[in-house]
Amino acid sequence: IAPPVVLLPDAQYMLNKSEDDELLQAYRKYMHTITQLLGAPQNEETSRQLEEILQFGIALANVTYNDDQLDSDPEKLYNRMTIKELQKISPAIDWLSFIKYTFQGVESVTITEKENLIIFEPDLMADLSELLLNTDEELVKNYMIWKFVAMFVGFLSEDFRQADDDFQSVLSGAKDSQPKWRTCITDTDEALGFALGALFVKESFQGGSKEIAAEMVEKVRSAFKRNLPDLDWMDEETRTAAKQKANAILDLIGFPNFILDEEKLDKFYEEVDINATAYFRNSVEVLRFMYQSQVEGLRKATDRGVWEMNPATVNAYYQPIKNEIVFPAGILQAPFYDRDFPKSLNFGGIGVVMGHEITHAFDDKGRGYDKYGNLNQWWNNETIERFEEQTQCFVEQYSKYKVDNKNVEGRKTLGENIADNGGLKSAFLAYEEWVHENGNEKALPGVGLTSKQLFFLGFAQVWCSFSTPEEALLHIMTDHHSPPRFSYRTLSNSEDFAREFNVLQTPQ
Incomplete structure (x- = not known):
């Protein structure tokens, strides 16, 4: 169990910032543009809810930020405890139900409260629980919905991606959008990397x-x-x-070597259902495939x-x-x-x-x-x-x-x-x-x-x-x-x- 990912690339972008901070203002604009494209009315109520989401994100950044560089010492991150023990220090989340749901599609795995977990930062989990218990449940739901939407913006139509490009230009200083051909190749490599890799190796890799x-x-x-x-x-x-x-x-x-064997390559991707005319659906399908591959690794030996x-x-x-x-x-x-x-x-x-x-x-x-x-x-x-x-x-x-x-x-x-x-x-x-x-x-x-x-x-x-x-x-x-x-x-x-x-x- 690792610290949650905050709204911006690093918590420091959100800490001790003024109301008119350029990056936060750009993110507000991004949120409004995306919700408008999704059909939300652009009125005071929408603005209020979006601002609450942003402020909750800032509060979450304050909880999660740690300048002690814990990740440089793997032993400090290896904190073993059972689900039952985690529940005591972080009661805001029903951890047993959540983790059971995570592995519900894996037939060989049974999760009980005695299941051992590795908790990167136990103190953070306690602070996170306190924040959740003191936050309106409706706001937490809205925050999670926004995080879900933001994750898929890059898979949507051009006007959504343009909104993301506009925000990224403030974040990184890049003035030009990535050409569509590069976006297509990058996305294909991330989604079907071994299949694309086979073409690359056959075409360009020096014997x-x-x-x-x-x-x-x-x-x-x-x-x-x-x-x-x-x-x-x-x-x-x-x-x-x-x-x-x-x-x-x-x-x-x-x-x-298996990627040069068409039968083995097809076998690797046999659980992925790709439709040549459904880009968004394909992107979700690949995420499902990757997720399923990960959870099925539980209880299995590390495969070098x-x-x-x-x-x-x-x-x-x-x-x-x-x-x-x-x-x-x-x-x-x-x-x-x-x-x-x-x-x-x-x-x-x-x-x-x-x-x-x-x-x-x-x-x-x-x-x-x-x-x-x-x-x-x-x-x-x-x-x-x-x-x-x-x-x-x-x-x-x-x-x-x-x-x-x-x-x-x-x-x-x-x-x-x-x-x-x-x-x-x-x-x-x-x-x-x-x-x-x-x-x-x-x-x-x-x-x-x-x-x-x-x-x-x-x-x-x-x-x-x-x-x-x-x-x-x-x-x-x-x-x-x-x-x-x-x-x-x-x-x-x-x-x-x-x-x-x-x-x-x-x-x-």
Whole structure:
């Protein structure tokens, strides 16, 4: 049971704001436009109810906001209690009835008040219950109806989506709406990602890339392990266990093989009823399918190797409860990777991403899970204490960076910053090992850089980006990654970069 999602992307957008705050005013306009399109009369009563919904949303944001960064410590979020125990601290909701209803379509599951739950923030659940008990029931119903409506606005006709675009332009500063072709592809990928991924792989994925990427992962993993003896803050027992965990990381690359088998792909989607002329209905149907797939997972063992990201996605991830890293076909293309690129650019691009994901297994969150994916303290207390002392410098370093007078939250972004710095180091060591085995690459004509300097150029190139001030602020408030403009700061921490470019390194 996790904290509820508030009306705006982050609770901070709703706290301590004046009545004429630009974003809140834009959201009021959005609410009025949507309800008008749905046929509600635009009168004082409608305005009153919408304002009550917004004010309740602000009250909910006050209850849910927590600046202690609890999500950086999985052990603090792992609060186990039964439904009966939750009912005592949060009596406003009939939890047994609610959870029974949630799993009513799963024949093999019987829910009783003795069912164990994981409650992320028990104190919050008590505060939430108090808020609900002191709020008019009709208002709570209206709030839930509005949340339901807002969730489906993107699936409605153009006038609804235009209202959403108008609000998003205030939120993110984006002035132009996304072209319809991109909307269609994005929605199809989110809804039928493996089916679309099969088309993408057949059409655009370079042959042999999967095998080459697998070899690169092994080189980066090997480089990561070779660096472990240099960590003087880590004790020998933990170091041995860290090597074992690194060896146990499962890597999934490119795409799941079943998507290229039409019979297996059809089998995967056999419960999804798609109508070629019913976009809204299809969107709801896919949500139902995804929801049913999730609830049917209760009581089943964790299945390593099941992809949680679509093949065409330009991203990657580490999953701590499975101890696995995943690199979809979408990220195995320029500028991250190309089979015809110099190895220096590939290691500086996708190689750093590989090192980044491997390092996540040992960052401030990943270190809480053992090689089997169980939440388990496998570091001794002294090593944990020294680790926290070492990582405090990252917290302080990144907290100094600002976007329009808003500081990056060094504590919230710690895991990603550790992974950025560790990934760069491991990938460079892996490239050096490749050079040792294969010899120096030929210099690119007209560039005037060595192959090792090209490695860092490849790294920097993938982080080129542009964002509006509003979008940069949104990133700081909602994302666990530091803004891309600060990703290059890993170079200021890199002795390898300083040596290859012969620059004076300022201690960080």
